[in-house]
Amino acid sequence: MNGDPRYAEALRAGLVDVLRSQGALSSDRVAAAFRVVPRHVFVPDVPIEVAYADDVVLMKRDDEGVAISSVSQPAIVAVMLEQAGIEPGHRVLEIGSGGYNAALLSELVGADGEVTTIDIDPEVTERASATLRAAGYEAVRVVRTDGVEGWDAGAPYDRIVVTVTAGDIAPAWIDQLAPAGRIVVPLRIRGQTRSLALDLQSDGSLRSRSSVNCGFVSMQGAGAEHGRVVPVVDDDVVLRMDSDQTIGKPSLDGPAVVRWTRVLLDREEPFCQLDLWLASVFEQYCVMSASRAAVKKRLVRPALRWGGAAVVRGETIAYLASQAGPKRDLVELGVRAHGPAAVLLAEEVAEQIRAWDAVQRGRPDPVFLIHPAGTTDLPDGPHFRTRNCVVTPRWD
């Protein structure tokens, strides 16, 4: 079946239906691009049915087994292309090459547009060049370089689409953007990654027009962002935070103070927006991960073992907890806290969970404003400081 073009066409049509039903695809132009680009050419080592499943195809791991390159999941590719709003004739820079997305971009910009895709890894650029050629997209320019530098020779770009998790907005991206241009980037802040569509404003700042939770491999090279890790109990309970945060080591000694909130969550409902709300209120927000052993020993009993919201104040820590709700599919959110100020901090965090539930839950994400570091007249609001910019979520 692999060689039958009608079979590939039928699989592509099926994928388009899936993406439409999920809401990942909404425009006819993006759907048309998905209908023609042969994804199986870009992932030649997997069966054709896998190539057209809505799944990421892993292409490379580093020496420690961490995924560093993939051909992205069609759903997030579709979402980001919809966010980008690419028009015929646009000049587009893609950061992070797999070949497939660059081919879709090429369909969207048409014969009058231009697509450049760059990747830090020569293995990836060689593969992308070869597969783009094999699929008939010779016009796409493939360059090996570190994405934080953008690619000045092709600027200005109407759109920059970053397909790797960034912890910052590189100044080169803003410099290389055309007036009224847009950057779509999976930006990681306080442990959460959102694909933001950021419109360039006349004062050089960026303003988000949409925000979608997502996950990507992490950026390598000069823009790699490792954050900080504070071990609380060896490797069993650790706190992760961004580089602009300093958080001391809390103690888990003594019994936990527990406060339940009566806020009920569907078991499938994501925590991301609540996490961002808590990160906006508490400067010393961080993400707590615990091993199975730590939970078994009841050192901690978090809502999410692999990474959930926590707030540290001096030696006190409060973290998100959950218990069974009144119905099978519901959980009640709560807070567990340890340390000298456990009662106060548990109550403050519980109050904020209730505030999020009352004010924000079910509403869209805040608008994100992004200003260069050093801007003196920043808008009000919490400020998350990355290497080169200040990110301000506006909840109003």
Ligand SMILES: C[S@@+](CC[C@H](N)C(=O)[O-])C[C@H]1O[C@@H](n2cnc3c(N)ncnc32)[C@H](O)[C@@H]1O
């Ligand atoms: C998820 S993959 C890209 C997927 C691709 N756009 C597609 O068509 O499916 C992310 C890529 O980003 C690349 N990458 C990581 N750090 C980078 C950097 N600093 N500059 C450019 N590329 C980078 C990786 O080598 C990897 O190939």
